[in-house]
Amino acid sequence: MKDIYKEKLNNLPVDIKLRAADRLKIHLMRQKYGYFSRLCLLMALIGPGILVMIADNDAGGVMTYAQTGSIFGIGFFIPFMIVMLPVAYIVQEMTVRLGAVTHRGHAEMIWKRYGKFWGAFSLIDLVIANVLTLITEFIGITIGMRVFGVPPLISSTAAVLIIASIQLFLRYFAWEWISLSIAAFNLIFVPLVFFVPHLHWGAVARSFGTWHIPGGVTSLFIYVVLANLGTTIAPWMLFFQQSSVVDKGLTVKDIRDGQFDTFIGSVFMVIVAIAIILITAGTVYGMTHTPNLDIQTILAAISSKMGPLAMRLFALGLVEAGLIAAIAISASTSWAMGEAFGWPKSINIPPLEGWKFYLPGIISLFIAGSIVLIPNAPLGFLNLTVQVVATIFMPAAMMFLLLLLNDKEIMGEHINKSWQNISAFTIVGFLIIMNFMYGLTVVFPHLLG
Amino acid sequence: MKNNKKTSKDIDLDEDWEDFIKEEGLIDYNKIPVQKAEIKGWVQIAFWFLRIYILVMIIMVIIGFSRIH
Known part of the structure; x- marks a missing residue:
């Protein structure tokens, strides 16, 4: 980089300086022609989309997909996961446009546009849901590491220290690449599919024609659909990707690359989800009819059908899923708090200058890492509470997203198109109907048998 | 500029x-x-729908949790 640029960069505030240096590289890349330069530009711009989608396959998600395959096999949920690809893309793509156009995070936009009440409502919901979700990530990390003989005290402490170090000591560019490198291990589930005994690809193909639901529509089925929907689109994802887009410094010129990034991420997410369902459908489905399958039972079944190496790789995937999601969720807590209260809000800020920004994320990690170590902690109850909070919050978070994306004063020419509104409202409608049906089955347990 | x-x-x-x-x-x-939005028309309806939705879900959650214990 020319010295004159370095001199000018040095005159900027520290967080803007680092972002300006990254953006200057993008700016210079954009002026070059040729396929290789275009590829370099794309590689530099991708990140938030892939990261959010892979972090979405978190420890809770891996457990949900594993239980889905174990209880329902492949009949309904393989085609269902394919449908989840456009669902995830449509929802998350909106955050790319909103972040690139406004240069503001989701929490800041809700707070400033719709007032303190809704701003505080969204922030409190997000922080509670994030802490509870982090507990499920630490459950995944400790269970996965126990397979390798590591006691929970060591695995949980090590995870808190690793994630806190990544947040505190890496600036955005390095933080994103380290996170993406950890996220790459999420693909560990894919090769395992080819070692599932007696997996009939013909049956997998036929499921797209039949959408067969073993046992019919029951409250358990609705619960599992809702759990899968909940792992595909979660409130923290909206906040995370928009803040990440803003912190990375994407502008309206980068929207197309951001959309491509989100699409690639959605594809990875669905491939991994399908792989987990296929593995557990091939190894556990039919062995037991109990809906209360825990992950240890599933790991034992994988070990007996596919061997201990496959089980260890599955456990490693579970650890990775918890780790990458904990990085993303704690970052989303920090960003949201910073945006809501007007604190410095960038991973480019050194820890001492930005301690207010980093503190909420670190505290949430510490709380979650400690709770999993409490003997006889009601982890099942906590898991249920996560889903309940997310269930109430998701339609609200989606509504704010849709209101903002239809706000011409803010979005200008990047406002939602008709097809985007129709798709998004259909998703919100489906979410509300499913939530309501699940609520009814809780209040009236014998409604669906 | x-x-x-x-x-x-x-x-x-x-x-x-x-x-x-x-x-x-x-x-x-x-x-x-960014200034505070004027809440009117279909946006106002959306906000009322959201309030009712949250209220109904909270009632259902209270009933659900009370049955657990």
Whole structure:
């Protein structure tokens, strides 16, 4: 980089300086022609989309997909996961446009546009849901590491220290690449599919024609659909990707690359989800009819059908899923708090200058890492509470997203198109109907048998 | 901005540093000003729907949790 640029960069505030240096590289890349330069530009711009989608396959998600395959096999949920690809893309793509156009995070936009009440409502919901979700990530990390003989005290402490170090000591560019490198291990589930005994690809193909639901529509089925929907689109994802887009410094010129990034991420997410369902459908489905399958039972079944190496790789995937999601969720807590209260809000800020920004994320990690170590902690109850909070919050978070994306004063020419509104409202409608049906089955347990 | 018609390709950074900073939205002054929205029409209906939805879900959650214990 020319010295004159370095001199000018040095005159900027520290967080803007680092972002300006990254953006200057993008700016210079954009002026070059040729396929290789275009590829370099794309590689530099991708990140938030892939990261959010892979972090979405978190420890809770891996457990949900594993239980889905174990209880329902492949009949309904393989085609269902394919449908989840456009669902995830449509929802998350909106955050790319909103972040690139406004240069503001989701929490800041809700707070400033719709007032303190809704701003505080969204922030409190997000922080509670994030802490509870982090507990499920630490459950995944400790269970996965126990397979390798590591006691929970060591695995949980090590995870808190690793994630806190990544947040505190890496600036955005390095933080994103380290996170993406950890996220790459999420693909560990894919090769395992080819070692599932007696997996009939013909049956997998036929499921797209039949959408067969073993046992019919029951409250358990609705619960599992809702759990899968909940792992595909979660409130923290909206906040995370928009803040990440803003912190990375994407502008309206980068929207197309951001959309491509989100699409690639959605594809990875669905491939991994399908792989987990296929593995557990091939190894556990039919062995037991109990809906209360825990992950240890599933790991034992994988070990007996596919061997201990496959089980260890599955456990490693579970650890990775918890780790990458904990990085993303704690970052989303920090960003949201910073945006809501007007604190410095960038991973480019050194820890001492930005301690207010980093503190909420670190505290949430510490709380979650400690709770999993409490003997006889009601982890099942906590898991249920996560889903309940997310269930109430998701339609609200989606509504704010849709209101903002239809706000011409803010979005200008990047406002939602008709097809985007129709798709998004259909998703919100489906979410509300499913939530309501699940609520009814809780209040009236014998409604669906 | 000195020249609004300039594209990023035309910008010479030695001379147009300020333009680069503004175009990239790196400094707050380039952010779109956000004021509190006027809640009227279908937006008002959406907010009422949200309030009712939250209320119904909270009632269901209370009933659900009370049955657990």
